[in-house]
Amino acid sequence: xxxxxxxxxxGLQLSNVAAxxxxxxxxxxxxxxxxxxxxxxxxxxRRYTKKHEWVSVEGSSATVGISQYAQxxxxxxVYAQLPDPGTALQQSDECGAxxxxxxASELYSPVSGKVTEKNDEVEETPALVNSSCYEKGWLFKxxxxxxAEIEKLMSEEQYQEYLKAAEH
Numbered sequence: 206x207x208x209x210x211x212x213x214x215x216g217l218q219l220s221n222v223a224a225x226x227x228x229x230x231x232x233x234x235x236x237x238x239x240x241x242x243x244x245x246x247x248x249x250x251r252r253y254t255k256k257h258e259w260v261s262v263e264g265s266s267a268t269v270g271i272s273q274y275a276q277x278x279x280x281x282x283v284y285a286q287l288p289d290p291g292t293a294l295q296q297s298d299e300c301g302a303x304x305x306x307x308x309a310s311e312l313y314s315p316v317s318g319k320v321t322e323k324n325d326e327v328e329e330t331p332a333l334v335n336s337s338c339y340e341k342g343w344l345f346k347x348x349x350x351x352x353a354e355i356e357k358l359m360s361e362e363q364y365q366e367y368l369k370a371a372e373h
Contacts, residue, residue, distance in 0.1 A: 269314065285303050287327065288300040288314075295314070316349060324345065
């Protein structure tokens with residue numbers, strides 16, 4: 206019992222030191238967020254649709270997934286059908302589906318382009334969308350055919366406002 210008490214005190218001392226260090230260390234807003242909520246800092250370059258898909262663009266290549274809000278609403282995802290490489294998509298085309306224990310939801314392409322890759326890991330382990338919707342749980346990649354469409358999608362801030370407005 207004495208060793209448990211000593212470990213508990215040691216753990217409390219460490220957490221006090223960590224708290225003091227966090228308060229004393231000058232950091233940028235993003236660094237402060239990184240310790241607690243990495244999503245807002247990293248997602249600033251993503252654009253969103255009203256149907257809760259996101260797209261991240263690097264050059265002429267785009268990566269597509271669903272938002273944290275969408276995966277929360279779906280619940281535990283048990284099946285993913287993703288578009289095959291080579292598929293040509295127009296913005297808002299239905300291109301796949303996600304099924305959960307609660308519901309099924311169609312996937313829509315947020316932008317026009319030709320699919321270059323699908324996330325086979327998500328088809329094999331659909332729960333990756335739940336555990337890592339912005340990193341390991343991306344759905345497919347495509348080469349953009351109309352980059353101007355990106356500007357018509359919501360920024361992270363606009364998407365958060367959209368979600369707040371939808372709650373009321």
